[in-house]
Amino acid sequence: MNMKTTFNREKPDQTGSALMLTLIMSAIALALLAAAMSWSASSTRLTHRSVQYNRSIAAAEAATEKVISQINRDFLLGGESVVINNLNTYRRNTAPALSDAPYWGAWEFNDANGNPGQTYVQRTAATNYVVLDSTYAGLKGFAATYTIVSHARDTASPQQVTAGVLQELHLTRIPIFQFAMYSSGEMEISCGQPFDVTGRVHSNRELYVEPDNSLTFESSVTAVGNILFQRDPLDTRGPPAGGVVYVHPDQKVPHASAMTLPIGATNTPEAVREIIEPPPTGEDPDSPIGRLRFYNQCDMVVVASDTGITATSGRFNNFATSIPTNELMTFVLTANSFTDAREGKTVQPIDIDIGKFTAWSQTNTSLRLALIGSNLTSVYVVDNRTLPGTSLGAVRVFNGTNLPPNGLTVATGRPLYVWGDYNQLNSANLGTTNTSTTRPASLVGDAITILSGNWSDANSALNVGSRMAKSTTVNAGILTGAVDTTLGHYSGGMENFPRFLETWGLANVFTYNGSMIKMFPSLYATNAWNNNNNIYSPPKRNWAFDVNFDNPIKLPPKTPSLQTVFRGQWATVPPGQNTAP
Numbered sequence: 001m002n003m004k005t006t007f008n009r010e011k012p013d014q015t016g017s018a019l020m021l022t023l024i025m026s027a028i029a030l031a032l033l034a035a036a037m038s039w040s041a042s043s044t045r046l047t048h049r050s051v052q053y054n055r056s057i058a059a060a061e062a063a064t065e066k067v068i069s070q071i072n073r074d075f076l077l078g079g080e081s082v083v084i085n086n087l088n089t090y091r092r093n094t095a096p097a098l099s100d101a102p103y104w105g106a107w108e109f110n111d112a113n114g115n116p117g118q119t120y121v122q123r124t125a126a127t128n129y130v131v132l133d134s135t136y137a138g139l140k141g142f143a144a145t146y147t148i149v150s151h152a153r154d155t156a157s158p159q160q161v162t163a164g165v166l167q168e169l170h171l172t173r174i175p176i177f178q179f180a181m182y183s184s185g186e187m188e189i190s191c192g193q194p195f196d197v198t199g200r201v202h203s204n205r206e207l208y209v210e211p212d213n214s215l216t217f218e219s220s221v222t223a224v225g226n227i228l229f230q231r232d233p234l235d236t237r238g239p240p241a242g243g244v245v246y247v248h249p250d251q252k253v254p255h256a257s258a259m260t261l262p263i264g265a266t267n268t269p270e271a272v273r274e275i276i277e278p279p280p281t282g283e284d285p286d287s288p289i290g291r292l293r294f295y296n297q298c299d300m301v302v303v304a305s306d307t308g309i310t311a312t313s314g315r316f317n318n319f320a321t322s323i324p325t326n327e328l329m330t331f332v333l334t335a336n337s338f339t340d341a342r343e344g345k346t347v348q349p350i351d352i353d354i355g356k357f358t359a360w361s362q363t364n365t366s367l368r369l370a371l372i373g374s375n376l377t378s379v380y381v382v383d384n385r386t387l388p389g390t391s392l393g394a395v396r397v398f399n400g401t402n403l404p405p406n407g408l409t410v411a412t413g414r415p416l417y418v419w420g421d422y423n424q425l426n427s428a429n430l431g432t433t434n435t436s437t438t439r440p441a442s443l444v445g446d447a448i449t450i451l452s453g454n455w456s457d458a459n460s461a462l463n464v465g466s467r468m469a470k471s472t473t474v475n476a477g478i479l480t481g482a483v484d485t486t487l488g489h490y491s492g493g494m495e496n497f498p499r500f501l502e503t504w505g506l507a508n509v510f511t512y513n514g515s516m517i518k519m520f521p522s523l524y525a526t527n528a529w530n531n532n533n534n535i536y537s538p539p540k541r542n543w544a545f546d547v548n549f550d551n552p553i554k555l556p557p558k559t560p561s562l563q564t565v566f567r568g569q570w571a572t573v574p575p576g577q578n579t580a581p
Helices: 012-078 080-085 087-092 104-105 269-276 288-292 356-360 366-370
Strands: 107-110 120-131 140-154 162-176 181-183 187-191 195-197 202-203 205-209 216-217 222-224 245-248 300-305 308-313 338-340 345-353 378-383 391-401 410-411 416-422 441-444 446-450 472-482 501-523 536-547 561-573
Touching: 012 080, 012 087, 012 107, 012 140, 012 561, 080 087, 080 162, 080 441, 087 120, 087 187, 087 288, 140 561, 181 187, 187 202, 187 245, 195 536, 222 338, 245 536, 269 288, 345 356, 378 391, 391 410, 416 441, 446 472
Parallel strands: 181 202, 181 501, 187 205, 195 216, 202 222, 216 245, 300 378, 345 391, 378 410, 391 416, 410 441, 416 446, 416 472, 441 472, 472 501, 501 536
Antiparallel strands: 107 140, 120 140, 140 162, 162 561, 300 308, 338 345
């Protein structure tokens, strides 16, 4: 039997096709792999570049922040003049440096002007009087703008990406007479009569709102500490019996930023008090505290000693111009005395007749020549007399309705008494909030006491019933001290910030237009407030913030300024650029 076997063979073209297909698929796979690897590498590079860019931004921002912290410190402690003097120091002090951490050893910083190892720091806008925003909306300040720019790159990174950061700072001086009430320490507001506060209120510590009648805040209320509806913990009186209304509740802001004078690192109320004292021997008048002393700023300095009264021009010409004694005695007197029932002492005042002083200031030749023909606007009084412990040295101003044409600031380290109407040329405006006919004015002293137009030195030691007041108007900023609350002794609060020594009553109104600034504890007038009826009975209070003070040309002469720093623009900038995009 024959068997036939058949073998089936693949055709050669089929074998080639399979191989070709395999090669093509392999090539495609390799191409896809290469593309994937390329994409992965590119993605990794982009990711690393993005990470490095963000690191460079963080480094550049750190450099600007280091400079900003230095500018902030110098400005708050010494004012803008210190900042201007230190611009080159800021520029050279790039940050962070190797001394901060070894990590920064490979980093390179520049100011975009071709200067490695430097930061761009420039005063880019002149000082302007501007309306502020944020926490201090509504206040006005003299703001100077500074631009700080740094560019950074990590030279140890495979991708040396340079990035820049620009920041703006607004160094702002806020004239202190922009508040209805300001306190460098804690503030208390109580009231036995309805009390309407028409301007801004700020406390650099706690604010105790404790009315015993209706209390209304018409404007912003801020405090560095808490705003509390209660008595000071040391005040042993019962809880507040009245109510409070915030017309703008959204502007009631606790835990706000502090607003301080640039007097140095120790900016306590006790340290701030030095601005009203004469300087100690050897103090640099250009030091932070020296620049703020009224003694160093005023146009004229009057000195009372055991041998008599003298006066000279101020430090502006090194006190070189002496005021003739016969001229000085036409408006300065030292023969009077009266009793202060609160202090329990005989006050021996240095009396200044403001009306006669104003007339003299416009006609004297020696001082006007030193002031280059200008009317003087400020006088500081030093009391170097040796007085018994039962007496109190003080300054008293009277006959004060007419001030010099450009206004007047009277300052002293001693207690200051204001006798009769003050700073109102138009008698029809007495007793009103119309200050269109007033002049810029401030009263600065250890404590300020209001004596009505009915005051009599001869009656001062009699019972309070013999010291009958009459309605009186005072238009001036007040910067002075107080006796703070101690255990069992209420301070008297801002409602008793200006002191009284007469029987007033609701029929007699004390009209006040100005700005009340509580800056320090009193050093000489130190007896605590109390409601002993033999000291005074309160007036009806007609008080208002003087809106003139919102205008810089109407601020009182030699007005101190609080310092604060506002952040402006923050932006990233490309390499080689130090202006905002």
